[in-house]
Amino acid sequence: MEQAVPEQGTQVASTPEYAAVGERVGAVVYFSSQSENTARFISNCRLQDEGIDVFRIPVKPHEAPLKVHEPYIIVVPTYGGGSARKAVLPQIKRFLNDPDNRAGIRGVIASGNTNFGEAFCMAGDIIAQKCKVPFLYYFELMGTTEDERKVKQGVLEFFRNHPE
Numbered sequence: 115m116e117q118a119v120p121e122q123g124t125q126v127a128s129t130p131e132y133a134a135v136g137e138r139v140g141a142v143v144y145f146s147s148q149s150e151n152t153a154r155f156i157s158n159c160r161l162q163d164e165g166i167d168v169f170r171i172p173v174k175p176h177e178a179p180l181k182v183h184e185p186y187i188i189v190v191p192t193y194g195g196g197s198a199r200k201a202v203l204p205q206i207k208r209f210l211n212d213p214d215n216r217a218g219i220r221g222v223i224a225s226g227n228t229n230f231g232e233a234f235c236m237a238g239d240i241i242a243q244k245c246k247v248p249f250l251y252y253f254e255l256m257g258t259t260e261d262e263r264k265v266k267q268g269v270l271e272f273f274r275n276h277p278e
């Protein structure tokens with residue numbers, strides 16, 4: 115059978131890592147490095163069961179870039195060890211520098227480690243400022259069950275109040 119070939123210039127949206135179950139209410143995009151703290155947090159939240167599509171930004175440069183064509187909240191860990199210039203990892207910058215992806219960002223949730231003092235969760239401040247979106251929540255490392263509950267509730271409320 116012949117394969118459908120996308121027209122040149124057509125940008126195909128990526129498949130979610132966890133697809134929304136039932137009626138779709140919104141999307142979350144996250145990044146997690148090989149230490150996987152954020153990945154564990156996201157997996158524990160089970161946002162897909164609440165109608166949230168969950169997309170993961172690829173870790174490795176050779177992986178196909180993520181394309182998201184729906185409004186989303188981004189969840190990112192902070193890196194850089196206190197350097198504002200390095201707080202947002204290149205993979206996240208690459209994702210956000212794509213104009214189609216950039217158009218969909220509605221809010222940011224950041225994580226980090228309190229050992230970094232003033233730089234705790236700094237990636238959230240930077241993305242909020244740069245993309246002009248609210249910094250909605252922050253948590254440490256892989257978060258607590260209370261963080262999971264609040265993020266789940268907060269993400270749902272956000273999309274209920276900002277339907278598109």
Ligand SMILES: Cc1cc2nc3c(=O)[nH]c(=O)nc-3n(C[C@H](O)[C@H](O)[C@H](O)COP(=O)(O)O)c2cc1C
Nearest residue numbers: 146147149150151152191192195196226227234235
């Ligand atoms: C090299 C390195 C630098 C980090 N720099 C910061 C920092 O500046 N501020 C912060 O809050 N956390 C910092 N962290 C902590 C990470 O944000 C935290 O470990 C996070 O949970 C990692 O998420 P991930 O495992 O999903 O990548 C740093 C961690 C590493 C390994």
